[in-house]
Amino acid sequence: METCYSIYAQIASIPVGYSNPSLLLAATSPEMASSLINRPALGNFPSHDWAEILETGILRVAPKGLNQVFTGTTGSDANELAYKAAFMWKRQQERGGASADFTTEEMSSAMNNQSPGSPALSILSFKSGFHGRLFGSLSTTRSKPIHKLDIPSFNWPQAPFPMLKYPLEAHHSENAAEEARCLAATEEIITTWPLPPAAIVVEPVQSEGGDNHASPAFFQGLRDLTRKHNILMIVDEVQTGVGATGQFWAHDHWNLSHPPDMVTFSKKAQAAGYYYGDAALRPNKPYRQFNTWMGDPARAILFRAIVEEIERLDLVRNTAAVGAYLYEGLQGLQRRFPREIENLRGQGQGLFIAWDSPRRDEVLKLLKTVGVNCGGSGERAVRLRPMLVFQRHHADMFLEALEKVIRS
Template sequence: MASVLRPSLRLRSAARLPVARSLSTTAHLRAGEKPYFPNEPSAPKVTTAIPGPNNKAATAELDKVFDVRSINMLTDYTKSTGNYISDLDGNLLLDVYAQIASIPVGYNNPHLQKVATSPEMTSSLINRPALGNFPSHNWAEVLNTGMLKVAPKGMNQVFTAMSGSDANETAYKAAFMYHRQLQRGGPEVDFTEEELLSTMKNQSPGSPQLSIMSFKSGFHGRLFGSLSTTRSKAIHKLDIPAFDWPQATFPQLKYPLEEHAQENAQEEKRALEEVERIIKEFHNPVAAVVVEPIQSEGGDNHASPAFFRGLREVTKRNNVLLIVDEVQTGVGATGKFWAHEHWDLPTPPDMVTFSKKAQTAGYYFGNPALRPNKPYRQFNTWMGDPSRALIFRGIIEEIERLNLVENTASTGLYLYAGLERLAKQYPEHLQNLRGKGQGTFIAWDTPKRDQFVATAKSVGVNIGGSGPNAVRLRPMLVFQKHHADILLESIEKIIKKL
């Protein structure tokens, strides 16, 4: 039972650090803190080099039929619990990557187990509907008691989808149809013969030369439309034809934000001017701007609420829709249910897309004119998957029951404070710490990033990177202060191994 990770190294000047205090307990559980998973391990366990022999053998077997070059580790989900992920060699890691930010309420969550074994789930698994044609009798109820219950303010409708990419692409399609409808003069104005003929040849005016504007370093998916708005890394885009769509420079802020308020405000002003200039001047008219609240895959780049309020103003002023891509930030991770709640917007975004922690996907909207003027324009066979909508509903119930958004907000502040101390202690390894007040959506830059992430496994932590040199934390919503203590001491161990 003894973990190889029982603290042997102690933080220097430990006395004033919560992170250090925890080291004096064996189970890391802080006084008064009740664990969400009573059967969760008390600490990581590393028993072999990672990958160990079983993982290596299984990966070689899988390689015969499935590309394994991106494999991080083969996982035994039956042995994973709460915040802990298990490989095939008995190693049990604290998981602060969580399936690329996609597990909200812990592995083998008991409430989700109940949802997964309910008769309703069985029916939706084996009688999969073509949702646009034959929704089940209780589809309105599933939506209303599930994903619409947490719809962002000002939004009361949803188009369901299956992944972040197609959530964004269907939102883009809605934006293009809306844009052309305004140009035509309303929903009742019919298509011209020229439009009907030219679209069959993929030509304008039926298939118009319109665009979606995105930001440099943004990530919005990997299908053809979404990839055309993804600007984070060349490797995602190389060799794939792309639309001639514009990009603006995301504000390049200095961290910590509060120490550089004035020059950051200046930079955001510049960015907003660039956005407006592109909207006015780009040769393919801009139907919508898509933006992440925090650029996630592209390196955890932040902007201020003022910037986003400005973006809302600029887009409104120019009749351009604003799509907020909450695929990675949504569902509690930033200490609000939706990250854009941090902004105090005067009017809501036009569409908000979601996926990942929702375990399903889609976009919310409020304006009824975003329903296309005729049926079958926004349509596909499955339009999502009701079994995944039921899981999302279960996740929402669990978030409410355990107050997990609040937990993430307060655990995030606690974790951030610990990281600030580590950054002071190891300034060469923790630079540009960011995400204060953004729940556990925290990141920093480090010169040996890839080595940092690889070394993490050896001390019992599964951790991810983003952008060229950031370490990104994406723990689950059930990540608590005692997990933060383990993570903080693990980070120090990693640094000492570099």
């Protein structure tokens, strides 16, 4: 058996390496044991240290401009909580503010799953996007039929996501036109869809859907559209967040004029939820946004340890540096084997690198025979999702293994 390592990392969800000693310390602390065996119903009875656990962990890495968090349990759950917040915000505006009471008609129609209580609103997502597999989140997921077949969906709209040509430097004007086309189509849907969107949801890099990137200008364009039409922008950082792209949050690459309204997280955080910055997104009455557990203190304690480990080892800088090194190595392979590595992408995006392969599934299988567990996304992409502790010598090992597979 040769070296066997994972650049898939439990579907991009292991942050700082298996059996990390700092995480082990957190996992074996009395605080952890208590949080496991005395799990509180956080909405009603938060433990005395819950605010501190949040402030020193989850909130310490809150995206710029967002200083509040609502905790959940998984990425799908985080997105659905954000969607619910968006719908409540939108209806509250239409109703005339936080102090306006629900009408009798709203209350009785909601109990029958009818409007106006169950509003005729939607969430706009993008073609090839993936946002989870619960009923609401699945209605925004557009990755593959196998994810959606036989499951009832809301009649929510999808806008096209830019399909960029690579290498980027050779297709500048074509790609700009493609992004402009997608923005125009997005605006068309926002203004005409029979169920008006309360929010758009977008991934910084479409991950399950094939590692599709877009430029900061595209995302700024989306931010402008949402502000123009008074709807919210939810950035789904379930897969991109927590350091993978060479920034703690992938949307930090965009330098938006205004921060997103909400940012969702899960996977590498090992906790889940959504950040927001506007007090108007805080439910105006108790029990509107609520469930029994509302997250998991055990996972929040672990996220705090993950954050500390990322800072201690300067891992965001590491993913940027090793990502650049790995990308360069892949560019070298691409020059030598242009038919095997097409549309190499993710430059400047840390370790969030992918390319298309004409024989993707075979390549993934062969990589396993030389000790590398690697994943795919979309129809033909090979996606790299190493842990944040991935180093130059790991990149060298991977490049060597990949060359061996390509030559075979």
